Amino acid sequence: MSPITYLLAALVALAPFTTAEKLLESTSLNPCIANSxxxxxxxxxLFTPNNGTLAFTINGVSAISGNVTAQxxxxxxxxxxxxTVIKPCDNKDFAGLCxxxxxxxDLKSNTVIPQSTVEQIPVIAFSIPDLDGKVQVYINDTDxxxxxxxxxxxxSNGKSVYQKAVGWVTAIIAGIGLVTSAITSGLGHTxxxxxxxxxxxxxxxxxxAQAFIGMCAVPLPPIxxxxxxxxxxxxxxxxxxxLQQMATWYQRSTGGxxxxxxSSLATTSVAVQKRSLDYLEQAYQTLVKRSNNQNTNAETLQVVTIRGIExxxxxxxxxxxxIFFTGYTFFIIFVLFxxxxxxIFKFVCEGLVRSGKMKSDKFLDFRNGWKTVLKGILFRIxxxxxxxxVVICFWELTVRDSPAEVVLAIATIVVMLSILAWAALKVWRIAQRSIAMHKNPAYILYSDPVALNKWGFLYVQFRATAYYFVVPILLYILVKGMFIGLAQKSGVTQAVSLVIIEAASLIxxxxxxxxxxxxxxGFNIAIAAxxxxxxxxxLVFSNVFNQPGIVTGVMGVIFFIFNAVFALILLLMVLIASVYALSSKNPDTRYQPMRDDRGSFIKSQTQLNVGAELDALGATARGDKGSRILNNGFGSQKARSTIDDDDSSFESEVPSGMQSGNLHPPNGGGHYRDNSYSSQYGQSPTQSSTFMPAAGYNGAPAPGSRNGGGGGYRPPQSASPWQRGAGYE
Known part of the structure; x- marks a missing residue:
């Protein structure tokens, strides 16, 4: 089969339909003039064209008396x-209206429509999912x-592109990509x-971004x-x-x-809810709130309209x-999961190693520094x-479901903004110090494990010279989310703002x-486009141009087609890359080395052990000095360059009893030389255009240093100073 055949087959799978039988049906009746x-x-x-049968059941309230005609x-x-025009007095099926x-x-009927009338209905009415069609009935005074x-x-023709299977498939493939990146990083394929x-x-x-469009307060075409x-x-x-029961209890208990x-919909239109949730939105438009004495006057009826996030x-x-409590709870559940x-993966790996079912060098960096890896993963989450x-918290400030939920929304958005702003500031400071010392931001960003593990989630996807681009990305998300959450009363405002924001992002x-x-x-520019x-x-759907209805309907179908095809292409690309990464012995050969030379600064323990002597000779040739080594608290040594001069804001990187001025190895061996990148410690490392980690990073003192020679302390071979992974998973 050709790739085009696979593409078309997958497209059909993305848009499954609920039924193959031709039908037209409706489960709601809305007023279309004031004071109806x-x-x-x-x-x-329900109308089935195969046998031409039209069946209907109508229970309503009328304030009209006299002879009428229906157009x-x-x-x-x-x-x-x-x-067509129907005169009830001339039609036995509507005799109750004459x-x-x-x-x-109360009206019930099961009539047969002439075949000549059935043939006038276009074929697309039965084939295109989420039919954008309606029937209007004008009741006129005969006289x-x-x-x-x-x-x-x-x-509705019983067909819809809204299928739970689509959501599951997209979520699973996105999750596979993230899990694959974690596994390949643990295996050393950074x-x-x-x-x-x-x-x-x-x-x-x-x-x-697709969900954002659905959350806009714009009258979207059904598809x-x-x-x-x-x-x-x-x-x-x-x-x-x-979870819905919990949300209701929490809101009641906190004053909401x-x-x-x-539940009201179930009592007023039970048949509609039992058929399919796809019709809830249409039925909800005619939700009836009855008075306590169950009056049947037309004036007691109330039409409720929902839009956007609702x-x-x-x-x-x-x-x-x-809605807010549900979204917030699922985020917390995701973090805990x-x-x-x-x-669990950490302890499974340890168990497999102890039992001899897995080689001891597998996932060594993760097993040695899994807490550091976990910290980086949580930052990425x-x-x-x-x-x-951003969307649901700012929206909660407008709807105010309960005082406690408002406080929760404010606290959450403040904490998340603070965490990401602090992380972005740290990346900028680290990069600036690296540029000042080495004329290259990549040197410390990738060679220092503290920087990579803590803040790598913000910059590893960018080239080294564009480390700051995470700030525009965060501002883009914040401004876009604020318009979605705060402007739910004006769909036009949301549409215009999104056009400006997305245009700025694409440029x-x-x-x-x-x-x-x-x-x-190219991947990200295509998404931005x-x-x-x-x-x-x-913007067109918001009807700001007052275009004909056919334009809105056709553009709705086009919107679905190009997004479905594009989503399919992205899913296949991520899935293929994930399968290749897991099945290939050396998946790094598929990707060219980064031009920022980050690979020179990220080395596995195996590479470091094999080339320790060569690294030492290279360091001597370059004139590099040894770097001070600190114990990271879980058995491996860590190179430090004192770039994180305020680590105490999150955790202390230096174990107790290890002072910066008197650094000793854990076993009481020879002294480490404190050779950090501060002017008070003397000469800084080389500032040539190509940078390689100094020998001190792999635990071997550089020849010519105070600790050179066989009496110097050397860290254990099984421990890795490069606790990689936190910046990637």
């Missing part, structure tokens, strides 16, 4: 494709012709790990709303029954008033007041969850090209 004198509490219509218009994608009386109305009521019913992780994170960001709903999981909007829209939450079958998974938390990426290589730059195109479509 007819409303329905239950509305079910019916069928509209698809903004075009009026069918129109004449029409005030009060409750005067005045419009007494207008109702419209949304049509170049592969960096590429796979960068692409997986960019893919995850694209999914969040667009359904497509973007597939990515609601990336924002933590996932329904779990017990939970909504009960789903629409996404409701389609996920989540009460509107539970990762911590548990890393801890904060970065992944930042877009989600910046295209001009600066900050990522590590051409392929990664698609996001910008999606923002333009969103």
């Amino acid at each position: 004198k007819f409303s329905a509490t239950l509305f079910n219509v 019916i218009d069928v509209i698809a994608y903004g075009l009026n494709i069918y129109s 004449p029409m009386n005030t009060g409750p109305i 005067t012709g005045a419009v007494l009521a207008c109702v419209e019913a949304e049509l 170049n592969t790990a960096a590429h796979v992780a960068a692409n997986a994170l960019s893919l995850f960001g694209y999914f969040q 667009v709303a359904s497509w973007t709903q597939n990515f609601a999981w990336s924002m933590g909007i996932i329904r779990v029954a017990f 008033t939970p909504s009960s829209f789903l 629409r996404v939450g409701f389609r996920a079958n989540i009460e509107i007041t539970n 990762v911590v548990l998974a890393v801890a 904060v970065l992944i969850g930042f877009p989600q938390m 910046a990426l295209s001009v600066m090209r900050p990522y590590m290589d051409k392929k990664t730059n 698609v996001n910008f195109l999606g923002a333009i479509f969103l």
Whole structure:
């Protein structure tokens, strides 16, 4: 099979349909004029063209009396494709409306439509998923012709691109990419790990961008709303029954008033909810709130409209007041799951090594410094969850579900902003010191394990000279998320702002090209281009141009097609890269070495042990001095360059009893020479254009130093000073 055949087959798999039978149905009836004198509490219509049968059940309330006529218009994608006039007094199926009386109305019918009428319905009405069609019925006075009521019913052909399987597949492949990068990094393939992780994170960001579009308060075409709903999981909007009960309890116990829209819908339109959750949004538009005495007057009916974040939450079958708590809880669950998974993997590896089922050099760096690796992973999770938390936390400030949830939202966004801002500041300071000392930011950013383990998650995906680009990325996410969360009352404002933001992002990426290589730059520029195109479509959907309905309908279909194809391509790229990384003996051969020479600064323990003597000779030739070595607290030695002069803000890197002025090895051997990069310690390392770690980094004193010779202390061969991985997983 050709690649195009695979592509088309996968595209079909991305958009499964709920049924192969041709049908048109509607489960809601909305008023389309002010002061309409007819409303329905239950509305079910089903038309099957194969046998031409039209079955409907209508329970409604009327304030109309007298003889009427009904004008019916069928509209698809903004075009009026069918129109007819029905006179109830001339049609036995509507004899109950001749004449029409005030009060409750119950209608049931099962009629056969003439084949000539069926043939007038376009084929696309039965084939395109999430049909953008509706039926409008104008009830006119027979004598005067005045419009007494207008109702419209949304049509569905039973096919939708919103499928839970799509969400599961996209989430699993994105997760595979992140897990693969962690495994390959542990195996020593740092170049592969960096590429796979960068692409997986960019893919995850694209999914969040699609969810952002669905969260905008813009009247989206049905196919667009359904497509973007597939990515609601990336924002933590996932329904779990017990979690909804917990959210309701928490809100009540903290002074809030939970909504009960789903339960009200069940009591007023039970048949609709039992059929399919796909129709909840349409049914919710005609949600009926009855008075305590169950009056049947038309004036007691109330139409409720949902949009934006509320629409996404409701389609996920989540009460509107539970959306924030659900998203927040899933973020916390994700953090705890990762911590548990890393801890379990650590002890499994140790058990396999002790039992002899795994070589002792496998995942050696991870096993020696798994706590440091875990810290870097947690920092990266904060970065992944930042877009989600920005949106729901700022949105919570506008809806205020309960005082406790408002406080929780404020505290969460302040903490996350503080963590990421502090990390970005540390990266900038480290890079500036490296530039001042070595004329190259990559030297300390990649050669110092403290810097790489703590802050590598912010800069490893960029080239060394673009280490600062994480700041524009964070500002981009923050501003975009604030518009989504705070401007839910104005869809036009959101659409215009997203066009400006996405255009600025695309221009910046295209001009600066900050990522590590051409392929990664192309990957991210393509995502930025698609996001910008999606923002333009969103602006059109907001109806700011007052375009014909057919334009909106067609652009909705186009939006789905190009995003489905693009998402499929990205998924295949990440999946293929992950499979190759896990199956190849040396996956690094697939990627060219970085031009910033970061590979020269990241060495595995095996490389260091084999080439210790050669490194020492190289250090002598370059005139490098030994670097001071500190014990990192879990059995391995760590090179320090005193760049992290305020480490105490997170943790102390120097164990007690080890003072900077009197450094001794753990076994009481020869003294280490304190040769950090401070002017008070004398000459700085070489500042040539090509930098290699000094011999002191691998534990072997440089020849000619005070500790040179056989009496000097040498760290154990099994311990690694390069606790890699935190910057990649």
